[in-house]
Amino acid sequence: MIENEFCEATVIHEDTLRRVREEMPDEEPIYEVSELFKVFGDSTRSRIICALNLAEMCVCDLSALLNMTQSAISHQLRILKAARLVKSKKQGRVVYYSLDDSHIGQIFALAFTHVTEE
Amino acid sequence: MIENEFCEATVIHEDTLRRVREEMPDEEPIYEVSELFKVFGDSTRSRIICALNLAEMCVCDLSALLNMTQSAISHQLRILKAARLVKSKKQGRVVYYSLDDSHIGQIFALAFTHVTEE
DNA sequence: TGAACACATGAACATACGTTCATATATTAA
DNA sequence: TTAATATATGAACGTATGTTCATGTGTTCA
Numbered sequence: 001m002i003e004n005e006f007c008e009a010t011v012i013h014e015d016t017l018r019r020v021r022e023e024m025p026d027e028e029p030i031y032e033v034s035e036l037f038k039v040f041g042d043s044t045r046s047r048i049i050c051a052l053n054l055a056e057m058c059v060c061d062l063s064a065l066l067n068m069t070q071s072a073i074s075h076q077l078r079i080l081k082a083a084r085l086v087k088s089k090k091q092g093r094v095v096y097y098s099l100d101d102s103h104i105g106q107i108f109a110l111a112f113t114h115v116t117e118e
Numbered sequence: 119m120i121e122n123e124f125c126e127a128t129v130i131h132e133d134t135l136r137r138v139r140e141e142m143p144d145e146e147p148i149y150e151v152s153e154l155f156k157v158f159g160d161s162t163r164s165r166i167i168c169a170l171n172l173a174e175m176c177v178c179d180l181s182a183l184l185n186m187t188q189s190a191i192s193h194q195l196r197i198l199k200a201a202r203l204v205k206s207k208k209q210g211r212v213v214y215y216s217l218d219d220s221h222i223g224q225i226f227a228l229a230f231t232h233v234t235e236e
Numbered sequence: 237t238g239a240a241c242a243c244a245t246g247a248a249c250a251t252a253c254g255t256t257c258a259t260a261t262a263t264t265a266a
Numbered sequence: 267t268t269a270a271t272a273t274a275t276g277a278a279c280g281t282a283t284g285t286t287c288a289t290g291t292g293t294t295c296a
Binding site for chain 2: 010011012013016017019020021023024025027029030031032033034035036037038039040041042043045046047050051054055056057058060061064065094101103106107108110111112113114115116
């Protein structure tokens with residue numbers, strides 16, 4: 001049992017700890033990954049993503065589809081756009097949103113198979 | 119332009135809206151998917167998952183690895199266990215945690231390739 | 237039996253987050 | 267130019283969430 005340098009935690013398995021320390025991904029990419037998952041971790045945003053995965057849509061259609069106020073949808077689209085998950089295209093006063101990523105579909109597909117099995 | 123039955127939202131594209139309504143996944147699996155992503159959406163939990171993906175570990179080793187208090191780790195492990203993402207095995211007074219799912223690795227792998235490219 | 241240890245857990249606290257409300261911006265049509 | 271429309275956005279509000287602190291539970295060892 002060895003005291004850690006930075007906190008009071010006791011270390012029982014020095015060998016595995018050393019190995020995991022070496023093989024662990026850096027903190028930054030892990031942080032970015034969890035930031036990505038955080039965006040997915042709201043059902044409104046997930047529903048928007050599922051919808052945009054089927055068709056390019058404008059804000060008021062999304063609002064009607066999800067039965068939510070235009071403001072709420074717009075706020076969430078802003079977050080999705082900041083995360084570079086959706087892109088927008090303005091035509092007149094209508095703004096069309098669509099998915100801006102190739103991995104989203106794959107990640108969601110895996111997640112769906114996860115929650116639907118067992 | 120047609121007024122929606124349940125909210126004041128204006129519908130511009132009736133045809134795509136109808137098609138998306140038909141092809142959209144049900145609300146419940148989408149909700150479950152976003153609940154799963156919500157669990158992944160915290161960097162502490164993501165780091166725990168990355169660690170357990172490399173080795174079965176006890177609480178105090180995780181605590182030392184992530185330089186966090188035993189209590190904080192324990193609380194997060196509770197959440198991961200409730201989500202059936204990790205399982206625990208008690209040996210004496212030491213509790214060993216390991217991943218309890220085959221999809222986690224794939225989902226994280228996809229997410230990593232997403233954040234590391236571009 | 238009691239001390240030490242590994243872990244769990246409830247309460248408290250600060251912070252983050254999603255929606256609502258009011259309003260601003262930009263475009264079209266009269 | 268004015269009214270209507272589609273969207274964006276800031277402030278406010280309630281709620282959810284992660285960590286800390288204190289303490290509880292269960293196990294080992296002297």
